[in-house]
Amino acid sequence: MNGEGVINGNDNEVExxxxxxxxxxxxxxxxPSPTTSLKRCAQCQLVLYCSKQCQKKDWLIHKPLCQVQASLEGKNGVTSAEKKVNSNMNRFEARTLRRMQVRCKLGRPLKGYENEIFLFPRVCEICCEGDPxxxxxxxxxxxxxxxxxEHYSEDDERHKKWCDAFNLCIGCDVLEYRLGVDSIPFPICIDDKYKALPGTIKEHLTSMLDMVSIPVGYLLEKDLFLILMSERLTYPLSVLYALQQIKIGPSQRDISKVTELTIHVVGAESTIEMLGIIRWEYLAHILPALQKLHVVFVGPQVFSVSDLDDPVPDNHCLDDSGMTLCEDCQVKGRAIVYEMCQMLYHEYVAASYSTRPDAIVAFNCGFHEFHGDKIDTWPESLKLMIQDSETPLIFTSYTEKEAMKDLHVLQEMGEVDVIIPRHMNPYQSLRPHRDPAKEDGADLFYVNRFITCVRATK
Ligand SMILES: [Zn+2]
Ligand SMILES: [Zn+2]
Ligand SMILES: [Zn+2]
Ligand SMILES: [Zn+2]
Ligand SMILES: [Zn+2]
Structure with a gap:
């Protein structure tokens, strides 16, 4: 990690x-070791350092936020603000509000880790007291x-359930920070016979470990390496996991025999995530018969670069260059086409370039989140996502409760058959993320945790 906090010389990546x-x-x-403690920044009390040198190194980056925080809340501001948070019913909302105030005063969107400073403060779990x-x-x-x-023991039993996951979360975050997001190679193993996926993503990836050259920085951290790999491959693998259980298209083919596959990924967040980090080509490697894979990403934020809203030249673009294909896929003459459409799904369906999918997927979909709200953009799109009795809609949700609500929303939109009932997805990511809202009482969450598949009733 260098002094600017910039890795690979690219400002966007570090965010x-x-x-x-x-x-x-x-x-x-x-x-810190059990005997040492971290020192808080005296001015804002928000961040902690192990040494004067580390504080000095970060100062130029930290300074603007530090000054804004100090001017907004003064000395001991965090403690008093968090006390107010505690008296407030919803800690998450109160913290989000503070974050917005800082953002306004700072005159720019907060970076990911700056948001986390406000969302995960160093205060008592029970009463929000922050006195160092x-x-x-x-x-x-x-x-x-x-x-x-007293408050330690009050939370002890509950916390024990999450302690290991917190550890893994820090482990993954730190390693990825030190080695870079793009430091995770994906296994180049080309199957010539279709092998059905084993029971869990862990089994599958463990069997792949020999086929991937693990970067030096991860050699002592193979468990974390596997977890980070699962975060990238959970997307294509969850799709395959579902498709393995159903027949594809009008001719009802088995996924192992399919030569062309078109997948619509709806509500896709950003191209960086969907293409830069997630490796869709992996699907072709474990589906030997596949000659053409066409993945269409549709969503209002497909081109957004984290918080920076760079103007987008066009809301639709297609990459069929095959530039990133591995040698083997090139030799086999495989075509992998990525299409990015920054729009809502019903807008895409109306566009001249829209195609008919073999499957529609919505990851961590949140169909229910704004249900009944005027700002909800899903309803019009959802109707089109469940209109064809031959096209399955696969969706994943963070929690079982959400999965239930998501299905409920679909059932209100039209008649659907549940072809894969809601269950914990064995191909979910193994990487825990902290949940600032602690939805359903969970301190951490995993992407693609629950999976369901439906199809329009014939
Ligand atoms: Zn340090
Ligand atoms: Zn500070
Ligand atoms: Zn307390
Ligand atoms: Zn713990
Ligand atoms: Zn390949």
């Missing part, structure tokens, strides 16, 4: 990977804090 964790040094991401002299922390994960022994 997607730098994280804030209240229990580790904000600059070098070192976990009182803080006790869980020394195993360094992710939760308490003002007193």
């Amino acid at each position: 997607t990977i730098r994280h804030y964790h209240p229990g580790i040094c904000h600059t070098c991401a070192t976990r 002299s009182k803080m006790i922390e869980c020394f195993k994960c360094r992710s939760v804090f308490y003002c007193s022994d």
Whole structure:
């Protein structure tokens, strides 16, 4: 990690990977030993460092936020603001509001890790007290804090369920920060016979470990490497996991025999994520019969670059250059086409270039999230996503409750048959992420955790 906090000399990348964790040094991401403690920035009290050198290194980057925070809330601002948060019913909303105030005053969107500074403050889990002299922390994960022994024991049983996941979360975040987001290679193993996926993503990836050259930085951290790999491959693998269980298209083919496959990924977040990080080509490697893979990403934010809204030249573009294809796919004359459409799905369906999909997928879909709300953009699109009795709609949700609600929304839109009932997705990501809203009482979440598949009733 260099002084500017910039990795690979690219400013955009660092935003997607730098994280804030209240229990580790904000600059070098070192976990303090049990006998040492971190020092807070005296002016804003928001960030902590292991040493003067680390604080100095970060100062130029931290300064604007630090000054804004100090001017908004003054000394001990965090403690008093968090006390207000505690008296507020919804901590997440109150913290989001503070974040917005800082954003306004700063005059620019906050970066990912700056948001996390406000969302995961170093305060008591139970009462939000932030007085540094009182803080006790869980020394195993360094992710939760308490003002007193009473509050520590009050939360003990609950926290034990999440402690390991917090540890993995820090482990993944720090490693990815040090080595870069694009440091995870994907296994180049080309199957010549179709092998059905094993029971879990962990089994599948473990069997692949020999076919991937693990970068030096990950050699001592193979578990974390596997977890980071699962985060990238959960997308294509969840699709395959579902398609393995159903027949494809009008001629009802088995996925292992399909030579051309078109997938619509609806509600796709950003191209960086969908193309830069997730490796769709992997599907071709484990589907030997596949000659052409066409993945269409449709969503209002497909071209957005994290928080920076760069003007987009065109809302539709197609990449069939095959530039990134591996040698083997090139030799086999495979075509892999990526199409990016920055628009809502019903707008895409109306466009002249729209194609008919073999499957429609919505990852971590949140169909229910704004249901009944005027700003909800899903309803018009959803109707079109469940209009064809031959095209399955596969969707994933963060929690079982959400999965239930998501299905419910679809059932209100039209008549559907549930062809794969909601269940915990064995091809979900293994990487835990902290949930600032702690939805359904969960401190951390996993992408693609629940999976469901439906089709319009014939
Ligand atoms: Zn440090
Ligand atoms: Zn500061
Ligand atoms: Zn407390
Ligand atoms: Zn812990
Ligand atoms: Zn390939």
